[in-house]
Amino acid sequence: MIYREAGQYWLQAVLIPFLIYSMAAIGLNLLTGYAGQLSLGTGGFMAVGGYAAFKLTTAFPWLNIVVVFALAGVIAALVGLVFGVPSLRIKGFYLAVATLAAQFFLIWLFNKVAWFTNYASSGTITAPPRTVAGVMVTGPLATAGARYVAALGLVMLGALVAKNLVRGRIGRSWMAIRDRDIAAEIIGVRPLRTKLLAFGISSFYCGVAGAEYVFLYLGSAETLAFDIGLSFLVLFMVIIGGLGSILGSFLGAAFIVLVPIFLTNVPHMLHLPLPVALQKQIELMVFGGLIIFFLIVEPHGLARLWQIAKEKLRLWPFPH
Amino acid sequence: MSALVEIREVSKAFGGVQAVTRVSLDVTKGEIVSVIGPNGAGKTTVLNMVSGFYHPDTGRIALEGRDVTDLAPSRIAELGVARTFQNIALFRGMTVLDNLMLGRHVHMKSGVLSSFLYWGLAQKEEVRHRRRVEDIIDFLKIQDLRTRPTGSLAYGLQKRVELGRALALDPKVLLLDEPMGGMNQEEKEDMARFILDVNEEWGTTIILIEHDMGVVMDISDRVAVLDMGQKIAEGTPDEVRANPAVIKAYLGEPKASAKEARRG
Ligand SMILES: Nc1ncnc2c1ncn2[C@@H]1O[C@H](COP(=O)(O)OP(=O)(O)OP(=O)(O)O)[C@@H](O)[C@H]1O
Ligand SMILES: [Mg+2]
Numbered sequence: 001m002i003y004r005e006a007g008q009y010w011l012q013a014v015l016i017p018f019l020i021y022s023m024a025a026i027g028l029n030l031l032t033g034y035a036g037q038l039s040l041g042t043g044g045f046m047a048v049g050g051y052a053a054f055k056l057t058t059a060f061p062w063l064n065i066v067v068v069f070a071l072a073g074v075i076a077a078l079v080g081l082v083f084g085v086p087s088l089r090i091k092g093f094y095l096a097v098a099t100l101a102a103q104f105f106l107i108w109l110f111n112k113v114a115w116f117t118n119y120a121s122s123g124t125i126t127a128p129p130r131t132v133a134g135v136m137v138t139g140p141l142a143t144a145g146a147r148y149v150a151a152l153g154l155v156m157l158g159a160l161v162a163k164n165l166v167r168g169r170i171g172r173s174w175m176a177i178r179d180r181d182i183a184a185e186i187i188g189v190r191p192l193r194t195k196l197l198a199f200g201i202s203s204f205y206c207g208v209a210g211a212e213y214v215f216l217y218l219g220s221a222e223t224l225a226f227d228i229g230l231s232f233l234v235l236f237m238v239i240i241g242g243l244g245s246i247l248g249s250f251l252g253a254a255f256i257v258l259v260p261i262f263l264t265n266v267p268h269m270l271h272l273p274l275p276v277a278l279q280k281q282i283e284l285m286v287f288g289g290l291i292i293f294f295l296i297v298e299p300h301g302l303a304r305l306w307q308i309a310k311e312k313l314r315l316w317p318f319p320h
Numbered sequence: 321m322s323a324l325v326e327i328r329e330v331s332k333a334f335g336g337v338q339a340v341t342r343v344s345l346d347v348t349k350g351e352i353v354s355v356i357g358p359n360g361a362g363k364t365t366v367l368n369m370v371s372g373f374y375h376p377d378t379g380r381i382a383l384e385g386r387d388v389t390d391l392a393p394s395r396i397a398e399l400g401v402a403r404t405f406q407n408i409a410l411f412r413g414m415t416v417l418d419n420l421m422l423g424r425h426v427h428m429k430s431g432v433l434s435s436f437l438y439w440g441l442a443q444k445e446e447v448r449h450r451r452r453v454e455d456i457i458d459f460l461k462i463q464d465l466r467t468r469p470t471g472s473l474a475y476g477l478q479k480r481v482e483l484g485r486a487l488a489l490d491p492k493v494l495l496l497d498e499p500m501g502g503m504n505q506e507e508k509e510d511m512a513r514f515i516l517d518v519n520e521e522w523g524t525t526i527i528l529i530e531h532d533m534g535v536v537m538d539i540s541d542r543v544a545v546l547d548m549g550q551k552i553a554e555g556t557p558d559e560v561r562a563n564p565a566v567i568k569a570y571l572g573e574p575k576a577s578a579k580e581a582r583r584g
Contacts, residue, residue: 169425169428169429172414172421179411179412179413179414185392186405187402187422187425187489188425189425191394
């Protein structure tokens with residue numbers, strides 16, 4: 001029984017959020033890591049996915065929830081396209097500010113317009129029970145195991161598609177725009193189309209992640225769940241994990257999920273219980289320090305360190 | 321036969337600087353035409369107008385009879401115009417192979433859905449284009465550099481890879497802005513050989529800016545001379561060499577040779 005509960009804890013507190021954050025981090029990494037367009041709107045695009053999935057599944061309860069997630073991704077992609085239009089004219093810092101505006105606007109919209117929550121007086125959206133192949137995957141009765149398998153399946157599919165995208169024509173054109181837009185144009189890469197595609201696909205991933213966030217992880221959510229803090233959290237994952245790496249998106253997500261758990265449990269095991277407030281602060285300091293480290297020293301993040309370690313291990317114990 | 325590239329009376333000013341004034345030039349299919357002139361004569365500006373980076377204030381540019389004056393660079397690339405830059409514009413963090421595959425961009429079709437639904441199809445396309453890129457790698461003798469990031473290559477090799485990326489577009493017209501700038505004699509000879517071979521083997525039309533008179537006179541079918549934004553002469557290498565206006569422009573403007581000395 002204790003074993004079972006420990007398993008539940010790992011699924012609910014670690015593995016499920018890890019998989020969902022990975023999906024969002026892949027999305028942001030496609031946009032920022034591959035196409036070089038900095039976005040602080042991730043939370044907003046995830047909110048679009050979450051609210052779209054809620055509206056869709058309550059309006060069309062017979063619609064398979066996987067289809068609902070996909071459609072929520074498509075709606076987030078369309079919203080992402082709209083907010084991607086300024087990227088043709090503005091770059092870097094100014095684009096980041098524009099996406100920040102998108103973040104605030106979207107959250108404001110979902111707060112303001114009661115239609116999005118089906119006029120719930122609490123202002124929250126709640127995942128209704130839905131099944132896939134007869135197994136309950138969302139709602140209060142869905143087991144952590146079922147939700148985990150659903151999130152795992154989605155992120156595996158998402159990662160596979162993302163990997164195929166980035167190593168083919170589309171990924172190369174994103175990197176071309178990122179590295180040297182003038183040279184990209186001279187070989188026939190159309191800047192607006194390429195950037196918009198990055199915004200659209202990135203937002204699709206973020207939208208699906210947002211739907212999962214509500215349906216597979218939180219169970220119910222308010223706009224607060226998608227606030228600017230979430231945008232930064234996913235950005236930290238991408239930076240720490242490695243800009244321009246699909247694997248890095250997973251590593252970054254794992255890292256950010258595991259650090260707080262580590263900080264809770266290790267002092268406990270060492271019989272040095274930390275006050276919760278201090279623990280939160282250490283957490284922030286660790287993230288802050290690491291982000292500065294990775295931005296300055298190793299922009300390719302954990303993914304690159306992993307690669308180096310792998311090469312070293314292959315040769316070990318020999319120096320070359 | 322009408323010209324492949326028609327440049328008609330184009331002018332371009334930057335603020336107060338009149339960079340190019342009413343320059344016309346026709347380039348016939350299969351030709352190698354060189355544009356020469358002292359520093360600041362407006363050579364690069366003319367190339368930038370042909371490739372769509374600048375749009376002329378007045379005048380027209382046509383490609384195969386089609387007006388391309390106001391098209392964006394990416395559209396002009398799609399019509400078969402490739403170029404290299406005076407100060408190299410490779411994707412420095414990417415490998416030679418990726419740079420060349422990017423050169424194939426306009427010929428590749430696979431979209432988001434095909435990468436997803438028809439995964440095999442996208443892969444087949446990748447393989448097909450890779451084959452063409454391998455031909456170019458063999459042609460330029462850069463087999464050993466495939467997986468090297470271009471930023472780590474010696475200057476002369478970067479120029480060669482940039483030529484490769486332009487060739488990967490299978491261009492009808494190749495615009496080369498000082499492809500031998502900063503090279504030593506041996507590298508220059510190699511580059512001249514490549515340019516001639518491209519022209520002969522694939523019939524590619526080439527417009528070339530170059531300061532090295534020896535090379536220019538050797539490989540060009542025709543030469544156009546710019547000075548202070550205006551075309552002061554045009555003709556075969558022999559005609560241009562004997563033209564008094566050209567001699568005067570070069571003698572009166574020693575900067576060009578000074579630049580050569582600095583680079584050499
Ligand atoms: N983007 C620009 N903005 C302002 N002035 C420019 C710009 N591009 C070119 N010029 C000016 O136009 C004139 C022609 O420049 P251009 O680069 O075409 O000369 P060039 O013949 O290629 O010279 P070089 O042999 O040094 O490459 C110069 O006076 C230059 O300063
Ligand atoms: Mg020039």
